Amino acid sequence: xxxxxxxxxxxxxxxxxxxxxxxxxxxxxxxxxxxxxxxxxxxxxxxxxxxxxxxxxxxxxxxxxxxxxxxxxxxxxxxxxxxxxxxxxxxxxxxxxxxxxxxxxxxxxxxxxxxxxxxxxxxxxxxxxxxx
Amino acid sequence: xxxxxxxxxxxxxxxxxxxxxxxxxxxxxxxxxxxxxxxxxxxxxxxxxxxxxxxxxxxxxxxxxxxxxxxxxxxxxxxxxxxxxxxxxxxxxxxxxxxxxxxxxxxxxxxxxxxxxxxxxxxxxxxxxxxxxxxxxxxxxxxxxxxxxxxxxxxxxxxxxxxxxxxxxxxxxxxxxxxxxxxxxxxxxxxxxxxxxxxxxxxxxxxxxxxxxxxxxxxxxxxxxxxxxxxxxxxxxxxxxxxxxxxxxxxxxxxxxxxxxxxxxxxxxxxxxxxxxxxxxxxxxxxxxxxxxxxxxxxxxxxxxxxxxxxxxxxxxxxxxxxxxxxxx
Numbered sequence: 001x002x003x004x005x006x007x008x009x010x011x012x013x014x015x016x017x018x019x020x021x022x023x024x025x026x027x028x029x030x031x032x033x034x035x036x037x038x039x040x041x042x043x044x045x046x047x048x049x050x051x052x053x054x055x056x057x058x059x060x061x062x063x064x065x066x067x068x069x070x071x072x073x074x075x076x077x078x079x080x081x082x083x084x085x086x087x088x089x090x091x092x093x094x095x096x097x098x099x100x101x102x103x104x105x106x107x108x109x110x111x112x113x114x115x116x117x118x119x120x121x122x123x124x125x126x127x128x129x130x131x132x
Numbered sequence: 133x134x135x136x137x138x139x140x141x142x143x144x145x146x147x148x149x150x151x152x153x154x155x156x157x158x159x160x161x162x163x164x165x166x167x168x169x170x171x172x173x174x175x176x177x178x179x180x181x182x183x184x185x186x187x188x189x190x191x192x193x194x195x196x197x198x199x200x201x202x203x204x205x206x207x208x209x210x211x212x213x214x215x216x217x218x219x220x221x222x223x224x225x226x227x228x229x230x231x232x233x234x235x236x237x238x239x240x241x242x243x244x245x246x247x248x249x250x251x252x253x254x255x256x257x258x259x260x261x262x263x264x265x266x267x268x269x270x271x272x273x274x275x276x277x278x279x280x281x282x283x284x285x286x287x288x289x290x291x292x293x294x295x296x297x298x299x300x301x302x303x304x305x306x307x308x309x310x311x312x313x314x315x316x317x318x319x320x321x322x323x324x325x326x327x328x329x330x331x332x333x334x335x336x337x338x339x340x341x342x343x344x345x346x347x348x349x350x351x352x353x354x355x356x357x358x359x360x361x362x363x364x365x366x367x368x369x370x371x372x373x374x375x376x377x378x379x380x381x382x383x384x385x386x387x388x389x390x391x392x393x394x395x396x397x398x399x400x401x402x403x404x405x406x407x408x409x410x411x412x413x414x415x416x417x418x419x420x421x422x423x424x425x426x427x428x429x430x431x432x433x434x435x436x437x438x439x440x441x442x443x444x445x446x447x448x449x450x451x452x453x454x455x456x457x458x459x460x461x
Contacts, residue, residue, distance in 0.1 A: 001384065001414055015246030018276055020141045022162070022384035024410060030388035032141065032161070034276065040417075040424040044370040047427055049248050051363060052182075079240065081182055084252060088293040121241070121288060 011037020013045040063130045069105030088119040135261040137271040137278045144196045146273025147257040157309040166389025168199030169324040175345040184367040189382045193255035203317040207306040212299040216287040219300030232261045236301040238292030244279045254296040314396045326457040342446035350439030362427045369420045383413035401459045
């Protein structure tokens with residue numbers, strides 16, 4: 001890549017930040033050049049983020065329809081999945097899935113709620129709620 | 133404390149270069165990367181990130197930190213902690229003693245990161261060089277300027293759990309780094325990279341890993357489960373371009389290292405090899421572009437075509453690392 005080919009397309013996933021890439025200067029030597037972003041990166045990053053947002057939106061709708069618990073919504077909103085949530089809480093995956101059932105979630109002990117809250121960086125009140 | 137922050141391409145090589153320069157050894161980022169033989173390729177279908185296999189274009193986290201010790205005759209001290217409190221106390225102690233301290237963190241919990249890049253990746257490296265009230269002063273090598281981070285946020289990032297959990301890891305060099313004997317350490321480091329790329333017995337590492345990935349991409353279903361297939365190929369490119377500035381990026385960093393080798397050893401052959409590796413890096417970027425166009429439906433989704441590009445890359449990297457090996461004889 002030549003210095004003049006370093007992408008400066010402005011990638012909105014970088015949020016105004018620039019990254020450094022190594023590119024060939026006029027003398028043929030590679031050097032660090034700041035890049036405002038490449039559309040290709042924006043496409044693949046947005047693809048991943050949009051997929052996570054879709055999961056969160058879908059869960060939010062099901063919470064409002066009484067089909068799942070706010071726990072599932074917050075898990076997706078925080079870009080986690082069940083294996084990761086199991087790792088950060090130290091709970092079994094099947095237990096977490098069981099807590100997705102609204103009736104089970106409503107009866108969770110304060111200690112378990114606090115454990116989820118701690119691992120997800122949420123207060124218990126925030127964990128029990130979804131934004132309508 | 134006076135500390136000079138330099139913007140880097142990759143977090144770990146950037147932290148090492150900035151840290152060593154602070155201790156009086158002016159090492160470039162590509163030199164830190166090449167000297168620790170960090171270039172690689174790995175396709176790890178067993179390790180899943182959000183259900184998709186891990187693809188890496190470099191050696192695993194901490195490889196640079198560990199690999200830089202021997203060539204520089206330097207000892208890095210690594211410390212992990214059971215509790216965030218003890219981790220914070222130790223960090224404060226080291227900062228008060230005037231040290232710069234490397235930290236392993238989770239990108240997700242660092243508030244200064246762009247929101248779209250905050251994934252649960254636990255092996256992001258930053259340097260702490262001071263504390264001002266409740267804020268730590270950080271040099272994040274992939275940020276243009278130094279940043280501030282509240283103590284509570286940094287504690288969360290340092291003690292994130294999950295894969296590659298940092299457990300509060302902090303590190304700093306013991307003693308003063310000295311200029312190495314370039315004639316012996318550089319060929320040794322390059323030889324190690326050729327071994328990783330060409331001789332690893334596992335079929336998922338090095339050139340064979342690229343072929344294995346090509347086969348997996350070629351098997352993707354373009355009609356029935358197009359969305360899933362697109363997530364798979366998108367992940368391959370995201371690992372290449374984003375997570376610590378990836379495949380094309382790492383090939384360019386290594387090419388810069390080869391140019392430094394040519395100058396230090398007075399061997400123009402490494403300049404020629406650097407030119408070839410730059411071309412290979414450009415070809416990785418073409419693969420990324422072709423993939424992104426398919427994801428956005430600007431081109432029809434054709435996994436076999438992408439597999440063909442990957443196989444061509446495997447072929448070129450194989451002949452490149454073979455020639456690098458011959459140049460080292």
